[in-house]
Amino acid sequence: MAKKLRTRPPARTTYRHGDLxxxxxxxxxxxxxxxxxxxxxxxxxxRRAGVAPNAAYRHFASRQxxxxxxxxxxxxxxxxxxxxxxxxxxRAKSAEEAARANxxxxxxxxxxxxxxxxxxFRTAFATPELLGFTGDPARKGKSGLDPFExxxxxxxxxxxxxxxxxxRRPAAEFLAWSxxxxxxxxVIDGPLHTVPRADIEGIGARVIAMVEKGI
Amino acid sequence: MAKKLRTRPPARTTYRHGDLxxxxxxxxxxxxxxxxxxxxxxxxxxRRAGVAPNAAYRHFASRQxxxxxxxxxxxxxxxxxxxxxxxxxxRAKSAEEAARANxxxxxxxxxxxxxxxxxxFRTAFATPELLGFTGDPARKGKSGLDPFExxxxxxxxxxxxxxxxxxRRPAAEFLAWSxxxxxxxxVIDGPLHTVPRADIEGIGARVIAMVEKGI
DNA sequence: AAAGAAACTGGACGCTGTCCACATTCGGAA
DNA sequence: TTCCGAATGTGGACAGCGTCCAGTTTCTTT
Numbered sequence: 001m002a003k004k005l006r007t008r009p010p011a012r013t014t015y016r017h018g019d020l021x022x023x024x025x026x027x028x029x030x031x032x033x034x035x036x037x038x039x040x041x042x043x044x045x046x047r048r049a050g051v052a053p054n055a056a057y058r059h060f061a062s063r064q065x066x067x068x069x070x071x072x073x074x075x076x077x078x079x080x081x082x083x084x085x086x087x088x089x090x091r092a093k094s095a096e097e098a099a100r101a102n103x104x105x106x107x108x109x110x111x112x113x114x115x116x117x118x119x120x121f122r123t124a125f126a127t128p129e130l131l132g133f134t135g136d137p138a139r140k141g142k143s144g145l146d147p148f149e150x151x152x153x154x155x156x157x158x159x160x161x162x163x164x165x166x167x168r169r170p171a172a173e174f175l176a177w178s179x180x181x182x183x184x185x186x187v188i189d190g191p192l193h194t195v196p197r198a199d200i201e202g203i204g205a206r207v208i209a210m211v212e213k214g215i
Numbered sequence: 216m217a218k219k220l221r222t223r224p225p226a227r228t229t230y231r232h233g234d235l236x237x238x239x240x241x242x243x244x245x246x247x248x249x250x251x252x253x254x255x256x257x258x259x260x261x262r263r264a265g266v267a268p269n270a271a272y273r274h275f276a277s278r279q280x281x282x283x284x285x286x287x288x289x290x291x292x293x294x295x296x297x298x299x300x301x302x303x304x305x306r307a308k309s310a311e312e313a314a315r316a317n318x319x320x321x322x323x324x325x326x327x328x329x330x331x332x333x334x335x336f337r338t339a340f341a342t343p344e345l346l347g348f349t350g351d352p353a354r355k356g357k358s359g360l361d362p363f364e365x366x367x368x369x370x371x372x373x374x375x376x377x378x379x380x381x382x383r384r385p386a387a388e389f390l391a392w393s394x395x396x397x398x399x400x401x402v403i404d405g406p407l408h409t410v411p412r413a414d415i416e417g418i419g420a421r422v423i424a425m426v427e428k429g430i
Numbered sequence: 431a432a433a434g435a436a437a438c439t440g441g442a443c444g445c446t447g448t449c450c451a452c453a454t455t456c457g458g459a460a
Numbered sequence: 461t462t463c464c465g466a467a468t469g470t471g472g473a474c475a476g477c478g479t480c481c482a483g484t485t486t487c488t489t490t
Contacts, residue, residue: 184397
């Protein structure tokens with residue numbers, strides 16, 4: 001992989017960069033997109049920003065700190081992908097059908113992002129230590145909801161339309177999420193990696209159906 | 216974390232180590248158990264074996280090669296954990312109840328291993344590149360089946376006892392696996408990390424129930 | 431006893447994250 | 461306007477990593 005002479009900006013003339021934090025974050029996102037969390041390397045980010053390695057420390061406390069910022073961005077993009085999928089299926093239907101379509105869209109958007117932006121998806125769930133799912137605004141999508149909240153909203157509609165008895169509502173997001181997330185993992189770097197994408201789509205639909213039926 | 220002066224053997228007197236490959240593999244497994252795949256570092260393994268860093272290259276082509284060997288060992292231990300759980304529930308029951316208990320045991324064993332041997336579990340599914348689920352004998356448990364085969368066998372019994380219509384059998388392992396694997400991931404380093412273990416057990420049972428019902 | 435293969439050592443290289451001391455520039459107070 | 465402190469970026473260094481190359485020691489085979 002020739003990663004050396006890439007995206008080197010035209011040798012800035014000013015001493016100050018001007019917007020280094022954003023530049024580093026952008027480089028980090030690009031790196032993650034190309035090669036996952038492992039590929040986020042501080043020195044390469046500074047190289048792409050045209051700046052000395054240590055300059056990064058004025059904006060990020062450590063490599064881990066940069067990784068975390070990229071992670072937030074990835075989660076935000078994931079939320080956007082889910083919202084896009086939800087918006088796609090907006091038709092006039094019965095409340096019940098709408099609730100079903102909504103939940104399916106949440107799952108489908110999640111999977112689409114996982115398979116389309118694999119590097120970012122992996123980064124979004126890369127955890128050296130434990131991860132808190134705080135209400136960090138940097139992780140939300142355009143709707144103001146993060147991925148977890150989007151799923152919760154979809155399940156609330158299930159209860160609202162009587163598709164899910166209220167006593168089974170608590171913690172239901174974890175059942176749904178488990179299935180879809182696990183499936184994504186198995187496809188991305190598990191035994192389903194070699195299965196043709198056409199078949200994947202079918203199995204993915206069955207995973208979502210299993211959730212609808214079994215939740 | 217004081218990781219330095221650990222398990223240094225008593226300064227071997229012979230030039231040859233005698234059983235270096237096994238020693239390195241053992242050190243690698245210990246490292247993985249303590250800190251996951253990330254913690255498997257070649258130089259540390261050689262240090263623990265009391266040998267120069269390069270000596271490792273007589274037995275493993277690269278760090279990745281050692282990682283792979285540890286991975287196989289981890290998968291084998293996972294299979295053992297699953298088998299143990301299956302054996303626990305062996306009582307005289309109807310074939311149907313036995314099939315249900317079998318599938319639940321497969322899931323429960325998987326989860327138990329994931330939560331008990333987190334480092335090894337993470338290692339088992341760490342994939343820098345893509346991973347093939349070959350019939351590598353080093354990955355099997357005592358029964359001669361690897362984790363995937365154990366799950367397949369459990370599902371076959373479901374079909375055999377009429378609990379699962381044959382037309383839904385194909386690829387069903389991926390539905391079941393997705394749910395349980397995803398749940399493990401969410402607990403290990405996802406948003407469920409902070410949830411008390413008592414509650415986790417309950418949600419885990421519901422995940423498995425969802426699979427039984429929704430598959 | 432000699433030769434050849436196998437196992438291990440020693441030193442080096444380039445890469446990484448991070449630390450420290452220094453240089454430059456900007457913005458506000460005098 | 462000038463000066464001074466805070467913010468930002470540079471340069472050099474360090475230890476640790478995976479890996480390569482060239483030796484050295486030992487075991488095995490002839």
